[in-house]
Amino acid sequence: MHLSSWPEDQNPGLSLILTRLQGLYPTSDVQTHLLHLSSKGEILGHVDNIEASGTWILGVSLGAARVLRMESTNDPEDSFEVLLQSGSVYIQRDSVRYDYNHSILKGGRFRGSEIKGGQRISIMVRDRKEIPTLDS
Structure with missing residues (x-):
């Protein structure tokens, strides 16, 4: 779901989080998406579309x-995993977005511990792609 706004009085905690995160943004021209994954949901491997968005997420x-x-899309030996715990924040930019397939797994193991999945909500903020004007 794309979010342009929400009632401040109904979501004071969420608004405080987003205000705090704004200090991490390299720019102020952003779009925000809310993504809900069910307990059985996953995001399959993909490379972000360079034509549809800016340089970071x-x-x-x-x-x-x-x-x-x-x-890595270039080297099958170049791969890694990151545990996204509740409350974690990450930024993907430039070649990490466009030269790596990235996916969110249903479950599995991370450093010897079983990760069972479960309901997850992600707030995704990305910069807008610059659209050339007739003057440029």
Whole structure:
């Protein structure tokens, strides 16, 4: 779901979080999405569309811990995983967004611990792609 606003009086905690995160943004021209994954949901591996968005994306993880898997599109040996615990914040930018397939796993293992999945909400903030004007 794309969010342009929400009632401040009904979501004071969420508004405080977003205000705090704004200090991390490299720019103020952003769009915000809210993504809900069910307990059985996952995000399949993909590379972000360079034609559809800007250079960075900031994710806030709420709810169940999930594993973010990153796999290089150029080198099959170059891959890594990151545990996204509730409350974690991450930024993907430039080549990490466009040269790595990234996915959110249903479950599995991370450093010897079982990750069972579960409901997860992500607040995704991304910069807008600059659209050339007729003057440029």
